[in-house]
Amino acid sequence: MERHNGRNADAPLVSAIIPTRDRAGLVGRAVASALAQTHAPLEVIVVDDGSTDDTPAVLAAFCEPRLTVVRLDPGRGVSAARNAGLAVARGAYVALLDSDDEWLPAKTARQVAFMREKGLAISQTREIWMRGGRRVNPGNAHAKPDGFFFEKALERCLVSPSTVLCTREFFQEVGGFDEGLPACEDYDLWLRALLRHPVGLLAEDLAVRHGGRPDQLSAIHVGQDLYRIRSMLGLLGRDDLSPWHVSCIKKELRRKALCYAKGCLKRDKPEEAARVLALAEAAAGPLGPAGETAP
Structure with missing residues (x-):
């Protein structure tokens, strides 16, 4: 595993982890949205799962001391990428962001305050859905619940990775992502989380979820x-x-x-x-x- 570290000496409050592979045209937007957060201090950790396109050049162009790039051997998968990010994260809170999504500027500030107020170990926000460049409205079945919703979470994945913020202790207790699952690794983690913790919902649209592309896991892995x-x-x-x-x-x-x-x-x-x-x-x-x- 190759790692390029440009972080400040002071530990950040939030570590943003962005896994990516061959998304040179998208990852820059995700990184920029994380670096633009109004909440500081923050570090952004991009884990490159062996990209063969211009992703390394896109990341190198940021010249940003808060940005760390971790490069893995090709093809280890999104779970291994997120776990590698967790292994080097220094923040008291860990935020997940997929490389094709983005955050609104106040996302981490609002979410940290919300979790402190409620005493939560994990929370998510609402999100804006975009498909093919157009905003779409999610159906009622995808409405985000709040609290202990283990039974509902068995039916479908009701937590969006790009909206999640967790404490460092949460991952120490629950564990990381299952690297044996090529897809639905988030479904698995949220179920393990809900055995012990409520998932809080900050009912504000603070992330943008971009869908409808053939390179997404939901399109690659049929029969999920x-x-x-x-x-x-x-x-x-x-x-x-x-x-x-x-x-x-x-x-x-x-x-x-x-x-x-x-x-x-x-x-x-x-x-x-x-x-x-x-x-x-x-x-x-x-x-x-x-x-x-x-x-």
């Missing part, structure tokens, strides 16, 4: 329920789950396994359907035929 299934199977191996948590996980595991298997059968992949159904059934009990609605 497979990774959510793997996450839930991992959760069931923990010894700190309440009976209610176990019941919620098994219910959603059955539902997702049946839906995933049904999709496999439509794509003429019966072996994959059978494999995943067997894994889910061993962990959650009888599932029924792949074409049926989950119990």
Whole structure:
């Protein structure tokens, strides 16, 4: 791992971690939005997952002492990139920002004040959704909740990485991102978080989420329920789950396994359907035929 460090001697309050790979046309916007935060002191850590385009040159052009670039061997993935950033972060708070998104200038200032007031270890803000350069309104299913919403978080990912701020102690307690998951690594982390902590919601639009491009993980990794299934199977191996948590996980595991298997059968992949159904059934009990609605 190659690292170029240009940080100030004084420890920052907030460490912004930006993973990236081959996004020379986008990462500059993300970095600029982090450096433009009204809250100081702040450090920005960009973890380059082996870019082969002009990303290094774009980052070098900033000549900014608050910017650190960590360069990884190619292809280790977004989880490894975020974990590498966590390993060198010095801030009392850690903020996540995807390299294709951006923050509004008051994001970290407003969020630090909010978390201090509420005594939170993790929080998120609302965000503006952009798709193809146009603003779109997220559906009701994507409305951000507040507090302990473990059961809802099993159904879909309800926390956006680019809106998150956590204390350093949060990651020490909960752990980092699962590097064995090529996608849905954030879904997995938020579930582990919600076993112990409420996720606070600062109900202000303080981040901009840009979507609709073919290089995003949601487009690259189709059938993402497979990774959510793997996450839930991992959760069931923990010894700190309440009976209610176990019941919620098994219910959603059955539902997702049946839906995933049904999709496999439509794509003429019966072996994959059978494999995943067997894994889910061993962990959650009888599932029924792949074409049926989950119990």
